[in-house]
Amino acid sequence: xxxxxxxxxxxxxxxxxxxxxxxxxxxxxxxxxxxxxxxxxxxxxxxxxxxxxxxxxxxxxxxxxxxxxxxxxxxxxxxxxxxxxxxxxxxxxxxxxxxxxxxxxxxxxxxxxxxxxxxxxxxxxxxxxxxxxxxxxxxxxxxxxxxxxxxxxxxxxxxxxxxxxxxxxxxxxxxxxxxxxxxxxxxxxxxxxxxxxxxxxxxxxxxxxxxxxxxxxxxxxxxxxxxxxxxxxxxxxxxxxxxxxxxxx
Amino acid sequence: xxxxxxxxxxxxxxxxxxxxxxxxxxxxxxxxxxxxxxxxxxxxxxxxxxxxxxxxxxxxxxxxxxxxxxxxxxxxxxxxxxxxxxxxxxxxxxxxxxxxxxxxxxxxxxxxxxxxxxxxxxxxxxxxxxxxxxxxxxxxxxxxxxxxxxxxxxxxxxxxxxxxxxxxxxxxxxxxxxxxxxxxxxxxxxxxxxxxxxxxxxxxxxxxxxxxxxxxxxxxxxxxxxxxxxxxxxxxxxxxxxxxxxxxxxxxxxxxxxxxxxxxxxxxxxxxxxxxxxxxxxxxxxxxxxxxxxxxxxxxxxxxxxx
Ligand SMILES: Cc1cc2nc3c(=O)[nH]c(=O)nc-3n(C[C@H](O)[C@H](O)[C@H](O)COP(=O)(O)OP(=O)(O)OC[C@H]3O[C@@H](n4cnc5c(N)ncnc54)[C@H](O)[C@@H]3O)c2cc1C
Ligand SMILES: Nc1ncnc2c1ncn2[C@@H]1O[C@H](COP(=O)(O)O)[C@@H](O)[C@H]1O
Numbered sequence: 001x002x003x004x005x006x007x008x009x010x011x012x013x014x015x016x017x018x019x020x021x022x023x024x025x026x027x028x029x030x031x032x033x034x035x036x037x038x039x040x041x042x043x044x045x046x047x048x049x050x051x052x053x054x055x056x057x058x059x060x061x062x063x064x065x066x067x068x069x070x071x072x073x074x075x076x077x078x079x080x081x082x083x084x085x086x087x088x089x090x091x092x093x094x095x096x097x098x099x100x101x102x103x104x105x106x107x108x109x110x111x112x113x114x115x116x117x118x119x120x121x122x123x124x125x126x127x128x129x130x131x132x133x134x135x136x137x138x139x140x141x142x143x144x145x146x147x148x149x150x151x152x153x154x155x156x157x158x159x160x161x162x163x164x165x166x167x168x169x170x171x172x173x174x175x176x177x178x179x180x181x182x183x184x185x186x187x188x189x190x191x192x193x194x195x196x197x198x199x200x201x202x203x204x205x206x207x208x209x210x211x212x213x214x215x216x217x218x219x220x221x222x223x224x225x226x227x228x229x230x231x232x233x234x235x236x237x238x239x240x241x242x243x244x245x246x247x248x249x
Numbered sequence: 250x251x252x253x254x255x256x257x258x259x260x261x262x263x264x265x266x267x268x269x270x271x272x273x274x275x276x277x278x279x280x281x282x283x284x285x286x287x288x289x290x291x292x293x294x295x296x297x298x299x300x301x302x303x304x305x306x307x308x309x310x311x312x313x314x315x316x317x318x319x320x321x322x323x324x325x326x327x328x329x330x331x332x333x334x335x336x337x338x339x340x341x342x343x344x345x346x347x348x349x350x351x352x353x354x355x356x357x358x359x360x361x362x363x364x365x366x367x368x369x370x371x372x373x374x375x376x377x378x379x380x381x382x383x384x385x386x387x388x389x390x391x392x393x394x395x396x397x398x399x400x401x402x403x404x405x406x407x408x409x410x411x412x413x414x415x416x417x418x419x420x421x422x423x424x425x426x427x428x429x430x431x432x433x434x435x436x437x438x439x440x441x442x443x444x445x446x447x448x449x450x451x452x453x454x455x456x457x458x459x460x461x462x463x464x465x466x467x468x469x470x471x472x473x474x475x476x477x478x479x480x481x482x483x484x485x486x487x488x489x490x491x492x493x494x495x496x497x498x499x500x501x502x503x504x505x506x507x508x509x510x511x512x513x514x515x516x517x518x519x520x521x522x523x524x525x526x527x528x529x530x531x532x533x534x535x536x537x538x539x540x541x542x543x544x545x546x547x548x549x550x551x552x553x554x555x556x
Contacts, residue, residue: 016506017372026376038488094344095353118488123371124356125340129314130348138418139314141341144481154422158481159337165422166313172418178488179475214353218366218379226513229534235547238519238537246517246534248439248496249463249552 001111001148001170002057003046005080006101007039008091009064009071010121023219035071038116040078040183041176045146046114047079048181054148057081059108063100064091069199076194077186083199088211094122096204096211098130103207105135110171112153117142117175128175138168141175250279250364253305253324255317255333255342256298258291263298265436266334268398270391274332275300275399276361283406284324286317292408299403307413311421312338318345320413325350325386329364335390335491336435347388354388355380357491359395373487373510393435394493394514427480434483437466439496442485442512445472446501446522446541453478455545456500462552468492468512470502486511501541504529521545 011017012032020027035043049055060075062068063086072083086100105113115128132139140146140155144163147154153168158177186194204211232238242249252274257264274281283304285292292306307320321331321342331346333339335357347354359377360368366381367389434440441460447453453473460467469479471486485492487510497515502508504520504527512518513532520533523540530536537544 011372013507017375019376026372093353095348095351098348120487121372123369123373123487124344124354126344126347126354126356129341129344130354132314133318133345133348138416139341139345140419141314142337157337159424161482162424162426162480164424167420167422169418177481178471179481214384215355215380215382218381220371221377221379223370223374223377226518226532228531229518229536231530231536231538235537235539235544235551238535239548239551241535242496242517242519246496248517 001055002059002108003049003055004101004105004108004110004113005039005042005046005058005060005075006113006115006127007043007060007062007071007075008036008116008119009033009062009068010036010119013037013120019220019222023221025217025220033067035074036116036119038118038176038178041178041180042114042116043075043078043080044181044183045176049148050079059084059110061086061101061104063088063097065089072199073194074186076197077191078184079190082197085199085201086204086207087201088204092211093213093215094124094127094130095214096209097127098134099209100204100207100211101131102134103209104202112170112172112174114174114176117177128173132173135171135173137172139173139175140166140168142177143174144177144179146174146180250329251327252277252279252281252330252332253321253328254281254283255321255331255339256283256285256295257334257336257338258285258287258294261288261290261294263291263294263401264334264336265398265433266336266393268298268401269393269396270332270334271298271300271399272396273358273361273389273391274330277330277364279329282328284321286312286320286413296406296408297402297404299399301404301406304406304408305411306408307411309413313416313419313421314341314345315416315419316414317342318349320411321346322349324411328386330387330389332389332391335392339390343388343390350386350388352384352386352388353382354390355382356390357392358389359392373506374513375506392491394491427482431460432464432466434466434468434485434490434492437492437494439463439465440468440492440494441465441498441500442468442470442502443473443479443500444470444502445476447473447478450478458549459545462549470508499529499533500545502529503527504532
């Protein structure tokens with residue numbers, strides 16, 4: 001079985017982004033970029049399936065500017081076999097991403113596609129579900145455990161109130177939650193090896209996908225900031241303030 | 250203009266986040282229909298909500314995204330907007346329906362500007378994006394913490410049964426749902442949340458007593474959940490639950506951006522942490538620099554004794 005893994009290049013999770021003075025967007029110039037943390041988990045899960053003999057090949061896919069090749073190299077250094085870059089100036093909206101991934105999936109015919117549950121820049125949490133819809137495949141979102149048994153995926157999902165386990169016929173879509181696994185660091189020899197692994201570059205035109213945005217970003221603003229309050233010296237003072245000043249207990 | 254709101258029920262009640270989604274629908278104006286997938290009792294609870302002119306009810310034992318999305322697509326012709334609460338369930342279903350309708354959904358809406366313009370947080374809530382949708386239909390998930398829920402009763406909408414197909418590709422196997430006497434995180438007036446500072450699962454239960462005394466829900470940071478101190482659905486933050494209670498007490502939590510994203514809209518924030526430089530103090534209204542293992546029992550006692 002071939003596994004396709006989607007990896008998005010995003011502002012590193014440690015960076016506190018700033019809104020641009022003209023309110024057109026957040027400032028991404030000169031900011032550290034990394035693979036979306038949920039996508040690292042997706043790559044790791046694919047590698048583990050391959051290590052267990054349940055997958056034959058892992059193809060990593062990234063959509064966006066040429067610099068996404070770096071993100072693909074990271075996936076290759078972790079253990080993916082080859083990369084596909086769909087090059088365009090910006091990562092498009094989830095609907096367009098889903099259409100592009102579908103087009104790639106139609107060429108590659110994977111048995112499983114793993115995505116992150118959420119990109120930590122747009123926080124949409126939508127692409128995997130949309131891709132599943134477009135392909136007509138079942139979806140196992142927010143996965144915290146994945147097993148492949150007899151050409152089906154048994155997936156445990158993090159839901160409101162606890163956990164739920166589903167059985168999905170393959171091919172299927174999985175989106176990763178934080179507790180699915182802990183991604184490995186690429187070793188130096190593997191980073192070297194990854195340089196020789198192939199990356200194919202495609203375009204939305206070549207895939208015949210319309211990526212025109214549906215949403216217009218009218219403005220980006222700072223959320224209201226909280227002012228830091230006071231330090232209290234004792235538990236008694238805290239309780240007194242909560243009762244008499246804040247009146248919340 | 251008619252709006253369809255996916256309403257989540259549970260044991261003959263409507264979950265609070267769905268009542269917030271209805272509040273968002275009311276902001277849009279127009280006629281509002283509810284869609285309940287579940288038991289008849291859940292549909293009856295939905296019919297009692299104020300502001301609905303009809304409740305559509307599909308009977309399904311286990312809610313799976315595939316058939317529910319297909320059902321929404323089948324109904325969508327009659328509606329300008331389809332809304333769901335931004336819960337695990339709403340986020341699982343709504344984007345799937347949106348893709349089938351060739352619509353770009355808008356996740357986690359915190360403000361309705363007009364019929365086609367919405368505000369949503371991006372980058373863990375460090376920025377607010379105002380977006381306008383050019384799609385013929387709008388599919389939205391609503392951040393419950395940003396809309397005061399409509400009351401649970403006051404209406405008497407007629408219920409209409411709608412058929413739903415069985416899922417082909419996916420099947421329910423099992424669920425582990427924790428039942429608690431405490432309020433739900435997203436509905437609680439007070440939340441007591443613990444982090445890695447709680448040090449182990451046994452200690453984490455120190456918070457139970459405090460929560461019971463305050464009538465509070467218990468929450469956790471990702472670190473506490475990852476370490477197994479607390480179950481996954483306790484997680485508050487960018488990728489967990491978004492909450493905005495009247496009082497949020499963060500105990501042994503450092504205050505990473507991803508955690509703040511889930512609770513910084515709380516009305517009053519209390520932080521108890523032994524590190525005076527912990528970032529959580531930058532958003533706390535009341536900060537107590539102390540070892541939690543002395544402060545939590547002392548707090549228990551002070552609450553019991555306070556006039
Ligand atoms: C993609 C992604 C998504 C994430 N999503 C979330 C999310 O949704 N929610 C979330 O919470 N995190 C999330 N995180 C993780 C986040 O970055 C932090 O790692 C996490 O919030 C830290 O949890 P913590 O504050 O409990 O632990 P720590 O940062 O380790 O802090 C523990 C605190 O406890 C204090 N402490 C220790 N012992 C005591 C004591 N005896 N008495 C008093 N204080 C004590 C310490 O001073 C410290 O401040 C995410 C991270 C990533 C990469
Ligand atoms: N530009 C992109 N390139 C590759 N994968 C993407 C891209 N955008 C989104 N994804 C995938 O979709 C997931 C969810 O993204 P989102 O729906 O935007 O929150 C991410 O974790 C990625 O796995």
